[in-house]
Amino acid sequence: MALSDRTTDNRLLYGMLAPQLPRLIGAIAATALATLCAFAVPLMVQTMIDSVFGSAPLPPFRSIRLLVAAVGGVDSLRAHLWLGGLLIIGFTLVDSAGVFTAGRLSAVAAERGARVLRDRLYGHLQSVSVAYHAQASSGDLLQRCTSDLDTIRRFFAIQLSEVGRALAMVVLAIPVMLRLHPGLTMVAVALLPVAFGFTYRFFADVQKAFERSDEAEAELSALLQEHLSGIRVVRAFAREPWEFRRFARRNEYHRRVTMKLLMLLARYWGTSTVLVIIQLGAVLVAGTLLASRGEITVGALLVFLMLEQMLLWPIRQMGMVLADLGKARVAAGRIAEILAQPSEDADPQLAGPGTLQPPVRGKIEFRNVSFAYPAGQQSPVEREARAPTIAELSFTIESGQTIGFLGATGSGKTTVLMLLARLYDPDSGEILIDGVDITRIERRWMRRHIGFVMQEPFLFARTLRENISLVRRSAHEMEVFAAARSAAIHEVIESFQEGYETPVGEKGVTLSGGQKQRVAIARALLTGSPILVFDDSLSAVDTRTDARIREALFERQATTILVSHRTTTLVRCDKVFVFDNGRLVEQDSPRSLLSTGGHFARTWQQQHGAQNADL
């Protein structure tokens, strides 16, 4: 995943920026207008103090002079003092409108951009291969999709406009000041670079302390999370004191590192306050000196003081924003990494997307299929410690047959199913469906024709009805009920207070492992797929229910693969395939396998021998 470099990170940011350009330009224009009007207020104050109440000439700005002339000159202002007040309020009104417009436009730009990026990320994460998800940490991915994305959003919503405002202020304020008095302007901007530089350096340096505090917090919540999920073990071993000490240590550590960070911040705010006040004081003292000599008017001094106050905050803020800029780039880099991952159809590790959409009847053929998981990856479904490998596997399943898979963990059963659903593609050999190589069949077409129930199926956070009819939302209620009945879950669902409308997950019922499996089975049955695959999906179901579900399955015409450790389940199949270490060691009808006495027969003995002896 080392695909990203600074260019791609920047490209992501620019890519997000480009469609929002008109809005951003609008925001900049509004900011500039607002700033101009904001500066007009002190100049109006100056006009009033110096020229209306005093007798000094008007401030040396054409716009002010034109404006005064427009309202009838200084004399008219003197006669109608409220006119001056109205002008001050009027300028502020335009200023306010500009600030609001800029704020709204940059919010619109940022939120639109964020939405586009969110959708793109979500869509992309669904399109990349299962292999990618197997090796990625879901917590890390989630972090990138949420907090990293938010960092970028904030950058566009807040930081960009802060920088724009600060720049507009500086660019527009300095000419005004220079016109009033070049010397005092030098004094007025003397400490600005220092304030900016100090803030910038500080927030760049203090980043580590921020991170340490965040990490301590994350560590603490991980501990808590684990404590809560293992609470029964804690109680059963009476380990409360030990757990408490562990938590207290972490809690104390978090306090320490966070306090350290806050002490650094205290130093920053203390120092920068002194800087700001000294800068203001310098303007006041130097301005007073000049004014007492008559070099500037009182009004001009007031203009300097007001402008200085307007400048100081954004300049200081800009230091913080620029120090934060790195964060947005890092976040963009982490998101770009995900987006750089090729989608399934473009993944060089997989075969091409395939184009055919043949009718699927359900004959399955494996010809010399070999497959190994990429280094460091495991089967995402089994999540077992050893990565299974398939070597030179060949078999044929006729349309409509029911086949049982037996074998130890890691022997390759699940891998065969994953290859069939094109979640992975074989390294060599061919898989044929009704005689067509499946790498030539469109991936989604293939999957649409396989009802796949995993060992630990995933139910979505919605109602039970929606979970069952996910794939066929148009399904009639009676069809949903029928599927649920076949999966022996209908009565269970009906027993819930809200029945089929019961939500699943945190906000609804917590289903047992067996119940989840049965809902997933109902979901697969409702698809009416010609091929049904059950990856040990009856493992958490008691034997009686297991038998009921099997009865329902045998009534269907579909080609069915049943993975199970229960020989009683397997014995009803047309054929049983026994896997060992990625090879098919036995394949025959259960009856003849029992009589020839291989692995299947031994397992049958182990599971039934003792019982038969007694019964």
Added chain:
Amino acid sequence: MPTYSDQVRSTEFAPRLWLDLFRRARFLRPTMIRLALIMIGVGVIDALFPALNGFAVDRFVTRQSVDGLGAFAGFYLALAALQGVLIWLLVALAGRIEVGVIHRFRQDAFMHLQHLSMSYFDRTPRGWIMTRLTSDVQRLGEIVAWGLVDVAWGLAAMAATAAAMLLLDVRLALIVLTVVPPLALISVWFQRRVLTEQRHVRRLNSEISAAFNEGIVATPTTKTLVREAANLEEFSRLTGRMRGAAIRAASFSSLYLPLVILIGSVGTALAIVHGGMRVQLGTLTLGTVVAFVGYTVMFFEPVREVARVLTEFQAAQSAAERLSSLLTTAPEIVDSQAVVAKFGTVLAPQRDAWPAMHGRVTFERVSFSYSEGEPVLEDFSLDVAAGQSVALIGETGAGKSTIVNLICRFYEPAAGRILIDGVDIRERSLTWLHGHLGYVLQTPHLFRGTIRDNIRYGRLDADDEQIEQAARLVAADEVIRALEGGYARAVGEGGAGLSTGEKQLVSFARAVLADPRLFILDEATSSIDTETELRIQRATRHLLQGRTSFVIAHRLSTIRNADRILVLEHGRIVEDGRHSELMRAAGNYARLVQEQIAVV
């Protein structure tokens, strides 16, 4: 009894709630008082600056003399230094309060959790508890510390500003101050609106996180169901709602500041027009007008801060309520005073005083129900001799887990009593009971850390040799050694990285190391490959030897080896005996064995 609810949304300010929480943070009171004093100092100094501007104009400019300007500059510098020190202190003290509150609330909450009954954890979603101890606590720490800062500063600055203006000129002050009431009203109204909008955005944001999480975790399912396009469509609807809400919220926020600046400019205009008029008449100095202009520019800030903090307190109230509901939930099962005095508390047990446990377990006419009107056990009696192994079998809901929960005292009977070695378990401490108990769950739970650490959880002072010995006893040693890293292999949360069978073996070793007198095993139903299965059978046999044990059994091998099999139906024992006896009786047991039990 409602233990948690997200519907807490009181709009009424509840001072009692805050007082309760403040009382928990009472050790910070001296710091808070110091901080408040400092804030008053900061507010007063802030209010001084416009007056200083006015003073400079009147004293130096109007008189056209720079006498004393040096001293003035020196004073200004000193004020700068003082304000710098005060600000430094303010952040340091507020920081100490913030982390202090967070630390204390977390500690209290975690400690309280250790005393709550199992039923609480069965009822309360884990995520709910997590949020209380993470974001809620953090929010409260922030608002207590920085809310105090802003309110103290805001009030002090407002008072000092008003005082300074009144001192300079009463009439002009009263005229200018007329803008304060509309400013305050608008601030309060806006802050409240902004918070409502933000709350909406936050809710949508967590929905988006949940959707992302689902999208990531469910990828294999999504792909096999070919749900990509439909999922994205739904997700996009959600992000569209988010976009709308976020823009609304941001627009509201960006409307507020211009509005208060606008109101402030009315104040400026009033000061200039009215003040200027009187300057012309000679009844007011120019410096005073300069000072007033300065005040009108700055006084919306304290008003805004106070309004913001007040609304934030109101918004944080639900966090306070939920945390306080956790902290005040009474544990349903507590040791009596006498028991605590004798045997110690959960966090400070007095092990020396503990009597030994032999392991005879007696239920005397016990009744129990999880929810009213649905009794699980009624008038249930049972006597198990020390050292006996008991297999509990029966359909879901027959009462197997309930019996186990009652023996562990995770729940307490509604009537009747449970005795261990002839003594009511309420006369012994919970920790004594749990200290002698071994419990292996149906789905074994391991903690993050090495396998060795996980086994050591059974007995904290065990050395490596004892740990390996325990593993050998349950035939886990070979399996662990075959793993990459062996005993030092790190496992993830919940035991991630190990197969179910391996996790079970490790949890057996952990239980055997604890060497409990009373052992409870909830057998896993899920099937494991045959080899591991055989190991687990051997391990189970070893674990049950020589100790009283209750097994919620699903495996025929376990049941056959039990001293006693209890067949339960609707909370009653319908059959009781050894395997061979019950098989001969050809009753429920024989039927269950045929139908219900994993035939391994």
